[in-house]
Amino acid sequence: MKKVIIQQEAIDVAKYSCQLGSDADGAVVTFTGRARNMSGDKAVEYLVYDIYNGMAINEMQRIVDEAMERWRLGSCLVVHRYGKLAIGETSVFIGVSSPHREESFASSRYIIDEIKHRAPIWKKEYYSDGSRWIEGQR
Amino acid sequence: MKKVIIQQEAIDVAKYSCQLGSDADGAVVTFTGRARNMSGDKAVEYLVYDIYNGMAINEMQRIVDEAMERWRLGSCLVVHRYGKLAIGETSVFIGVSSPHREESFASSRYIIDEIKHRAPIWKKEYYSDGSRWIEGQR
Amino acid sequence: MKIRVKAFASIKDILGFDEKELTVSDSISVSDVVALLEKCYPGLKTVQDALLYARNEEYCRVDTELADEDTLAIFPHVSGG
Amino acid sequence: MKIRVKAFASIKDILGFDEKELTVSDSISVSDVVALLEKCYPGLKTVQDALLYARNEEYCRVDTELADEDTLAIFPHVSGG
Numbered sequence: 276m277k278k279v280i281i282q283q284e285a286i287d288v289a290k291y292s293c294q295l296g297s298d299a300d301g302a303v304v305t306f307t308g309r310a311r312n313m314s315g316d317k318a319v320e321y322l323v324y325d326i327y328n329g330m331a332i333n334e335m336q337r338i339v340d341e342a343m344e345r346w347r348l349g350s351c352l353v354v355h356r357y358g359k360l361a362i363g364e365t366s367v368f369i370g371v372s373s374p375h376r377e378e379s380f381a382s383s384r385y386i387i388d389e390i391k392h393r394a395p396i397w398k399k400e401y402y403s404d405g406s407r408w409i410e411g412q413r
Numbered sequence: 414m415k416k417v418i419i420q421q422e423a424i425d426v427a428k429y430s431c432q433l434g435s436d437a438d439g440a441v442v443t444f445t446g447r448a449r450n451m452s453g454d455k456a457v458e459y460l461v462y463d464i465y466n467g468m469a470i471n472e473m474q475r476i477v478d479e480a481m482e483r484w485r486l487g488s489c490l491v492v493h494r495y496g497k498l499a500i501g502e503t504s505v506f507i508g509v510s511s512p513h514r515e516e517s518f519a520s521s522r523y524i525i526d527e528i529k530h531r532a533p534i535w536k537k538e539y540y541s542d543g544s545r546w547i548e549g550q551r
Numbered sequence: 552m553k554i555r556v557k558a559f560a561s562i563k564d565i566l567g568f569d570e571k572e573l574t575v576s577d578s579i580s581v582s583d584v585v586a587l588l589e590k591c592y593p594g595l596k597t598v599q600d601a602l603l604y605a606r607n608e609e610y611c612r613v614d615t616e617l618a619d620e621d622t623l624a625i626f627p628h629v630s631g632g
Numbered sequence: 633m634k635i636r637v638k639a640f641a642s643i644k645d646i647l648g649f650d651e652k653e654l655t656v657s658d659s660i661s662v663s664d665v666v667a668l669l670e671k672c673y674p675g676l677k678t679v680q681d682a683l684l685y686a687r688n689e690e691y692c693r694v695d696t697e698l699a700d701e702d703t704l705a706i707f708p709h710v711s712g713g
Binding site for chain 4 (some may be wrong): 446460463464465467468470493501504505525528529530531532534535536537546547548549550551
């Protein structure tokens with residue numbers, strides 16, 4: 276199973292978690308990114324994610340392909356949300372499975388790191404006294 | 414949240430996944446160990462886990478304490494199963510959350526590695542033509 | 552020729568649009584388009600070093616040549632995940 | 633004095649019990665108990681190098697002294713997870 280999904284509705288972590296792993300897999304690793312209530316020392320009220328839809332799908336699919344080429348994975352699922360997120364909501368879900376645990380840990384880490392560097396998605400933090408686009412570094 | 418559970422009934426990954434993470438956490442990582450259908454080149458029909466209950470709880474609690482001392486974690490949940498497991502069933506679930514992702518990845522990896530080295534739990538593989546206790550190395 | 556310009560995040564705020572069609576001369580490069588835009592939107596100059604570009608949904612360099620019907624996206628360093 | 637011996641996994645198969653009470657002399661060490669058990673269960677000798685021990689639910693060394701009412705667990709290297 277290999278799938279990349281972009282969606283505006285809330286990400287159902289439980290639903291996606293259950294889709295991972297085959298009988299040949301001894302390990303499943305999931306990474307969930309969540310909207311945090313603090314950014315540095317500033318309280319965040321909510322977030323808005325802007326996304327370049329078509330390009331983000333392409334880029335995330337490329338990242339998943341790279342991971343599956345580098346590690347032997349039974350399944351690889353990436354779900355990224357856009358639009359407005361309340362604190363505590365899931366912004367991104369990554370789930371991988373593999374025969375042994377090394378591959379699952381390494382590949383999930385690789386995928387989230389690359390998404391944060393390459394996928395055309397931007398986060399805007401809203402505070403009680405304003406808002407700010409967050410820009411990453413390459 | 415800090416919890417270590419040993420149980421004979423099936424581990425409900427979706428249920429436990431939803432208990433992880435607070436508003437201060439930007440990252441959740443879960444590791445799920447599953448009963449695999451192959452061991453080397455031998456087909457496995459099912460597994461039985463033997464466990465030294467009281468000591469396993471102590472040892473896993475100590476591992477969790479070590480992880481929480483070393484990394485800033487919002488939640489840390491470990492569930493280990495014993496008894497008979499069908500192929501595809503979950504043997505162990507580890508879930509952690511933290512403000513940033515580094516801590517979640519590092520601590521979940523630490524916890525599963527230490528459990529496999531120190532927790533007094535033993536796996537017996539059943540094949541069509543016999544069975545074998547698996548012994549780890551320290 | 553005609554190209555489409557897309558803007559995201561802070562660049563969308565600076566330009567005041569998320570998508571616009573431009574009629575430009577043939578054999579124009581990404582940097583030429585940015586220079587054109589800067590005339591109408593001087594705010595773009597202040598962030599120029601931090602810009603990334605994509606041609607038809609693939610990252611591209613600032614010296615990339617554009618063709619008719621191309622889509623050029625302009626955006627800041629990404630921060631998803 | 634009285635001690636309780638617990639066995640797990642392959643050691644349980646070799647000894648044929650998962651728990652047994654033994655009456656032993658005072659100031660006996662883990663290795664003394666293992667030597668005692670080997671007399672009744674010679675199979676134990678073949679795995680001796682691979683044994684781990686716990687006294688009252690804590691890992692202990694083979695030269696650890698046992699006290700009255702102690703529980704000594706004998707088992708192979710663990711393989712959970």
